[in-house]
Amino acid sequence: MAPKLYGSKASPPVRSVLMCAKALGLELELVPINFQAGEHLSNEFLKKNPQHTIPVLEDDDGFVVPDSHAINGYLVAKYGKDDSLYPKEDYKLKATIDHRLHFDSSILFSRASAISRPLILKGIKPTQEKFDDLKEALGFLERIFTENKTDFVAGNKPTIADFSIVSSVTSYSGLVPYTDFPNVKAYIERFQKLPCYEANKEGLTELENYFTILLKKA
Numbered sequence: 001m002a003p004k005l006y007g008s009k010a011s012p013p014v015r016s017v018l019m020c021a022k023a024l025g026l027e028l029e030l031v032p033i034n035f036q037a038g039e040h041l042s043n044e045f046l047k048k049n050p051q052h053t054i055p056v057l058e059d060d061d062g063f064v065v066p067d068s069h070a071i072n073g074y075l076v077a078k079y080g081k082d083d084s085l086y087p088k089e090d091y092k093l094k095a096t097i098d099h100r101l102h103f104d105s106s107i108l109f110s111r112a113s114a115i116s117r118p119l120i121l122k123g124i125k126p127t128q129e130k131f132d133d134l135k136e137a138l139g140f141l142e143r144i145f146t147e148n149k150t151d152f153v154a155g156n157k158p159t160i161a162d163f164s165i166v167s168s169v170t171s172y173s174g175l176v177p178y179t180d181f182p183n184v185k186a187y188i189e190r191f192q193k194l195p196c197y198e199a200n201k202e203g204l205t206e207l208e209n210y211f212t213i214l215l216k217k218a
């Protein structure tokens, strides 16, 4: 039985897991969660994730993991042919990957979500300050590449940190264009050539169309 992934393809963190699964050659069963119908607030879903966010993974033995960053680490450990996407033994590389994952969680996606969450859930138009905060976060990412001169965000090979950063950066490009940041632009273009990027495409288009409609209404 394929592990279940609760969520929607439009969600950036859900797509980070879809890219990870694609890179691992792992099939997941996507179980849709409808925000408009309040399914994320149902008792059944809150038992799996009290924070009521998607994605949530439910493995074939019933083990539940909320949060895309935690899910991707788990998937590599359980289903990876090797641990190159999230190495256990190379503790320095692992620390760098962990930094990028926390950067996504606490800064990049968090600032992007400060724009999209009120817009999606309450139709509230984002203030300029929120856009400026996200632009600053992209500036931090630009600087990571300027200083380290690596092909990917934690070195010269893709890791789970790239799934998170790429899904966040591409998702908000219509609001704050990453193309204004030359190193970030080159990085995204490099990552888009990988076969796993395919898993980001459909949901990204869905989200972009959704943003266009919501911003017109707000």
Ligand SMILES: N[C@@H](CCC(=O)N[C@@H](CS)C(=O)NCC(=O)O)C(=O)O
Binding pocket: 011, 012, 013, 040, 051, 052, 053, 054, 055, 066, 067, 068, 069, 105, 113, 117
């Ligand atoms: N750190 C979490 C963030 C997940 C998240 O915020 N997901 C959004 C959708 S993109 C959500 O479920 N929001 C519903 C809510 O906050 O109630 C992760 O990486 O999984």
